[in-house]
Amino acid sequence: MVLINFIEPSGNVRQVRATPGCKLKDVAIDNLVSGVVAECGGACSCATCHVYIEEGLMDYVGLPVGLEAEMLELAFDVRRNSRLSCQIAVTEEMNGMKVGIPTRQS
Numbered sequence: 733m734v735l736i737n738f739i740e741p742s743g744n745v746r747q748v749r750a751t752p753g754c755k756l757k758d759v760a761i762d763n764l765v766s767g768v769v770a771e772c773g774g775a776c777s778c779a780t781c782h783v784y785i786e787e788g789l790m791d792y793v794g795l796p797v798g799l800e801a802e803m804l805e806l807a808f809d810v811r812r813n814s815r816l817s818c819q820i821a822v823t824e825e826m827n828g829m830k831v832g833i834p835t836r837q838s
């Protein structure tokens with residue numbers, strides 16, 4: 733299992749366990765993490781699963797490309813470490829990763 737530390741919009745940290753291969757969005761939704769909405773269910777067509785990846789892991793996780801990058805243009809408070817969590821598969825290398833959540837989605 734992989735530990736993910738979600739930082740909810742309130743600042744509260746939720747440490748949850750994730751199975752490698754799962755989408756980061758599903759980890760948040762399944763654990764009732766506050767602030768991740770995921771209206772489209774992971775189809776990369778809503779941008780309400782916007783999160784901030786821990787800066788030091790951006791080289792590993794990578795920048796958004798293609799449709800994800802286009803959808804992020806619709807998101808609120810986009811930063812250089814912004815990603816859509818439905819487009820990220822959890823890996824062992826993410827163990828302990830901090831994932832911020834914007835104060836609102838879109």
Ligand code: FES
Nearest residue numbers: 774776778779818
């Ligand atoms: S869940 Fe809709 S874009 Fe990620």
